[in-house]
Amino acid sequence: MLFYVLKRIIYICCILVVMSMLVFAITQILPGNVARMILGQFATEESIRAIEEKLRLNDPLVVQYWRWASSLLSGDLGESLIMEHPIAPLLSTALKRSAILAFMSFFFVTVVGIGLGVVAALKQNRPTDHAVSIFTYLGISVPEFFWGIVVIIFLARYIDWLPSSGYEPLSAGFWNWLSHLILPVATLTFALIAHVSRLTRSCMLETLRSPYVTAARAKGLPERVVLVRHALRNALLPTITILAVDLGWLFGGVVVVETVFAFPGLGRLLMFSIERHDLPLMQVSLLLITAVYSLSNLVADLLYTYFNPKIRYERSAD
């Protein structure tokens, strides 16, 4: 088991190295020019050359990559070109905020998604089942920026219950902090819930038809025990995989929701860097998102063993 984890971590490192090369290469061939973005519309050829020289943008790509990668390894994330501000504190604050948003949404996607999936399976083809599937399909098929604006208009503008946007730190009061999270978390949850509930429903139906559930029922076990201990536990395996992907997406892909709700997280920072052509900031943010994705997949694989004792990550099983 330990060997397996180590091996996976080495894989992740390899992925990160390859990603760092890719990210670096892609950011070099993007249209646009760093010096021009720094100078804006007023750039003259002369001043562009002066800035390029100052930032050493004319060195060969390999030299530039090596300079960047080696300083990354020594723990120096560099400085944002546009803001002229060290990247590390910017990124860590944004990551913390995104993590709050991601984990909260993840929690609700898991709890509500699995809950709805189980209910739908138990009430198969009855009105509840149809209601659940219509509700979840609405969430997945209409893009989240639409729901974001809908909830802003109804809950913030007309009913005036919740703040429409922004983020308040916990130090500004618990309710203040929480109130700024409710709308973005609800929007994200709604967007993701269909994956989880649909999958849970179909796996649950399949397990409920399997002989061992019939056997458990025949033994006279209470229905609750049959459902939770026997059926659900097995039905959840594929759901976990989906949840792992969702967690990665919640970290890196919430650009839209963060923009709609003016939530100052990782997605917004990434957008800022792309719009301003701030290469160092863009490169480090992309790498960080890759790392989160890989790690959440590792966690999912480990959870697998917990739920399914048949899979054991031993040397022999590779």
Add this chain to the structure above:
Amino acid sequence: MKMRRSFFGLTVSLAIVLGLSLSAYAGEALRVGITSTIDNLDPAKMKAGDAYVYAFRVFNGLIYINWDMTVKPDLAERWEISDDFKTWTFYLRKGVKFHHGRELDAEDVEVTVKRILDKATGCKLRANFQIIEKIEVVDKYTIRFKLNIPYAGFAELFGGRQAMIVPRDRIDTLATKPIGTGPFKFKSSMPGDRMELVKNQDYFVEGAPLLDGVTLIIIPEPAARVTALESGEIDLLWRVPEEGIEHLKKNPDIVVDEVPTPGWVGVVMHNKIPPFDNVKVRQAINLAIDRDQMVELAVFGHGAPTHSPIPPSHPFFNKSLSLKPDLAKAKKLLAEAGYPNGFEVTMFVAHDRPNEERTGITTREMLKPLGIKVNIQRAPWDKFLSDIEGKEAFYTDAFSARPTIDTSLYPWYHSSGSWNKSLWHYSNPEVDRLLDLARQTKSFEERQKIYREFQNVVFQDPPSLMAFVHNHTNAWRKWVKGPHAHPMMWIDLRGCMMSK
């Protein structure tokens, strides 16, 4: 069904929390909604309008351009001009302290200007300041500039913007810990979130500022920005999105304040690339545009039709020139130019600039009757800057207001102008003569005459299509008293206070 019970419990507790009121804000900092993260806190490197909302709180220029566009003293209490407009002497206010406690002196001004002139700084005022031949620090409170041309509008160049005076001993940390002389001190900034400014107790204007602080809150989504003002999460919204203006005007708790600006939106035509090298084609396009309708369609009526960046509200505007379309004449001109059946052309439009996108689409429709078929191609902003602006033949563009008529016209119309040389390569000796003459003329009536004549000339020989100037709108809660919208889109908060 443990899970279901805990979910139910959570719902109930959420509902209870929701019932509580939201009035958790205390303190008297004015919360201002802006659109995006301020790129760089160093005033010399500012580019967009949002940055000015911050910079005018923290820094001062030598002079201040008031919201009525008159020039007022700021860090310089007075200035003297030689008869040939080539020597300018500024006398600094005494006893002005930077936020780190040191007194402002003439050397700070010298360092500020030298930085602007340094190519490596990348300051957008560099082109304007290149008329400076020599800087001389006369004494601690006096600085003299010798210019290489006579220039009557030199003082206006110091009206803040990128020429805010910075402390020479804190240059390296301007981007992280900006220090100025302004009414508010920089406290903290979180990109994507907010910037906090607190009252400067030692501000050189007695009794100012009236507010204890200013917090700039970044809200990128236009609908969310309008909602934040309506629900009272912000006190003041800078630059209300055009589509939200009418809606906010209906709200009795909100004041909407709109001013015309010299910022224009238009379509650039490269004067060296056919068919736009023919003045008749440029004239025909100008005559085909119904400017009144374009203002309605592109900025929902929040603008004013014009021929040049001189807005109709300005005393120099030439009212005798017709703003009405004349399709028959346009067709005739196009036929004379050799395009009786029109032509096909690609127009580039930058992404995420709704006013320019709408201007582009309106232009396409209005050129159809001439047989000109416009294919619109959208491009991301960074690509627009690097590959399209200044290179392609036909694209929409927009420029924000400049503080004087000279700085709004000269770079675009004079054959040596920096924008002219990068956008449309226009050359008209009469225009050059008039623009140079206006720079050396002090009397208001004389300048008015010259600029009206200038409008006559460019009406006959337009470099491109300048369709309209847009308005600038701010809105605030009734409990905010005394802010003033500024034609330069700098919000003026000098007399601003709150009474909730």
